Amino acid sequence: MKSFNYNDMEFSVEKAQDRWDISCKKADGKAALVAAGLFAGLAESEVEVRARALVHTMLPVGIKIVGPDVAHPNLIGDLKLVGPDVTHPNFIYWDKDSSSFSR
Amino acid sequence: MDIKGSVAIITGAGNGIGEAVAKYFVRNGAKVVIVDMMQKNIDRVVKDIKDMGGEVIGVQANVSSEAETAKFIKAAIDAFGKINVVVASAGIIRDGMMLNLDKETGKVSRKMGLDKWQPVIDVNLTGTFLTIRDGAEAMVNGGWPGLLVAISSVNKVGQVGQLNYSSAKVADALLPKIVIGEFLMRGIRNIRCIGIAPGYTATPMLTGMNQDALMSILADVHLDRLVEPDEVARLIGHCVENEAINATTLEITGGLCYPNGIAK
Ligand SMILES: NC(=O)c1ccc[n+]([C@@H]2O[C@H](COP(=O)([O-])OP(=O)(O)OC[C@H]3O[C@@H](n4cnc5c(N)ncnc54)[C@H](O)[C@@H]3O)[C@@H](O)[C@H]2O)c1
Numbered sequence: 001m002k003s004f005n006y007n008d009m010e011f012s013v014e015k016a017q018d019r020w021d022i023s024c025k026k027a028d029g030k031a032a033l034v035a036a037g038l039f040a041g042l043a044e045s046e047v048e049v050r051a052r053a054l055v056h057t058m059l060p061v062g063i064k065i066v067g068p069d070v071a072h073p074n075l076i077g078d079l080k081l082v083g084p085d086v087t088h089p090n091f092i093y094w095d096k097d098s099s100s101f102s103r
Numbered sequence: 104m105d106i107k108g109s110v111a112i113i114t115g116a117g118n119g120i121g122e123a124v125a126k127y128f129v130r131n132g133a134k135v136v137i138v139d140m141m142q143k144n145i146d147r148v149v150k151d152i153k154d155m156g157g158e159v160i161g162v163q164a165n166v167s168s169e170a171e172t173a174k175f176i177k178a179a180i181d182a183f184g185k186i187n188v189v190v191a192s193a194g195i196i197r198d199g200m201m202l203n204l205d206k207e208t209g210k211v212s213r214k215m216g217l218d219k220w221q222p223v224i225d226v227n228l229t230g231t232f233l234t235i236r237d238g239a240e241a242m243v244n245g246g247w248p249g250l251l252v253a254i255s256s257v258n259k260v261g262q263v264g265q266l267n268y269s270s271a272k273v274a275d276a277l278l279p280k281i282v283i284g285e286f287l288m289r290g291i292r293n294i295r296c297i298g299i300a301p302g303y304t305a306t307p308m309l310t311g312m313n314q315d316a317l318m319s320i321l322a323d324v325h326l327d328r329l330v331e332p333d334e335v336a337r338l339i340g341h342c343v344e345n346e347a348i349n350a351t352t353l354e355i356t357g358g359l360c361y362p363n364g365i366a367k
Binding site for chain 1: 134142146149150152153156158159160161162163174175177181182183255290
């Protein structure tokens with residue numbers, strides 16, 4: 001069995017016959033199966049690399065959500081302040097699109 | 104296409120029809136990716152499939168988010184190296200009339216809000232679109248033959264109280280025709296697309312409902328019982344193997360009729 005930590009979770013990769021299972025210890029201490037029956041016939045060293053890559057894909061960290069939080073606008077009295085819609089095609093990134101932006 | 108040896112992604116597979124489809128595929132030798140919002144249900148289904156001796160990964164994702172569909176598509180390829188079947192079964196209901204009138208005044212007292220409209224469109228239509236689109240992209244780029252399956256509903260005919268749901272489901276039913284037309288124009292010949300429109304099916308969505316309401320539904324079903332999730336799964340399994348079924352939406356309702364006896 002191999003184990004590694006990622007994003008404050010402990011993952012273990014365990015051999016079950018000729019295949020591999022990946023489980024994860026949750027915050028409540030319980031283990032849950034993430035994947036079963038994978039990587040048949042692969043060398044152990046490769047299994048660990050593949051298992052890490054898979055876990056990184058399945059549980060990505062650091063996705064930055066840009067754009068206005070429309071669900072929770074800032075309220076100042078009756079005034080609702082919603083940030084700019086950066087996904088709008090006409091939105092100008094001053095640091096990228098504007099020639100007047102001081103670099 | 105053989106189910107055996109194929110790789111299938113099933114969204115909404117933590118429950119109901121999606122779960123039955125995933126287990127049917129595993130029983131028939133496919134490797135499966137369980138996608139759902141509910142981690143607890145994913146954990147249960149992944150464990151069941153391990154106990155069946157299957158090959159499985161479970162990915163928590165919201166199908167209405169582009170970043171999340173990209174995540175489970177990549178996870179499928181990381182784990183199994185290809186994708187052959189995509190079943191977009193994630194779905195929700197938020198029933199209600201468009202307008203409700205005050206009994207005394209006859210004026211509108213309430214109307215369907217965006218809180219009921221938008222989530223149903225987001226999950227049932229946008230989620231299906233993103234799942235099918237990104238699944239197709241991976242199949243084309245990987246050169247893998249495949250089947251894309253949208254889950255519509257018999258209520259695509261227009262069910263009162265379900266303006267949101269029926270609008271999404273009629274669009275899901277149409278999707279295979281447009282996708283296959285575009286594939287023909289683009290020379291993509293090895294990927295098929297179909298829709299499945301179940302009638303009232305015995306999933307927790309229905310079995311938990313008011314029993315009187317359930318009995319009145321059954322009165323309109325020629326089969327005199329709900330469709331079983333496994334029967335829907337078997338139809339999808341047949342569609343994988345029968346390559347002539349393409350660009351269409353198949354109904355599986357047990358013979359659901361309008362109360363006057365005309366089949367829906
Ligand atoms: N049960 C029926 O009678 C019936 C009839 C016709 C069509 N359908 C359709 O079949 C599909 C499956 O229905 P079911 O009865 O199995 O429902 P269900 O509620 O039993 O299962 C649906 C699953 O989808 C998941 N889900 C919901 N929103 C999601 C999201 N945003 N991202 C990822 N997963 C999400 C849920 O967590 C749940 O596990 C749905 O599209 C439904 O509209 C069901």
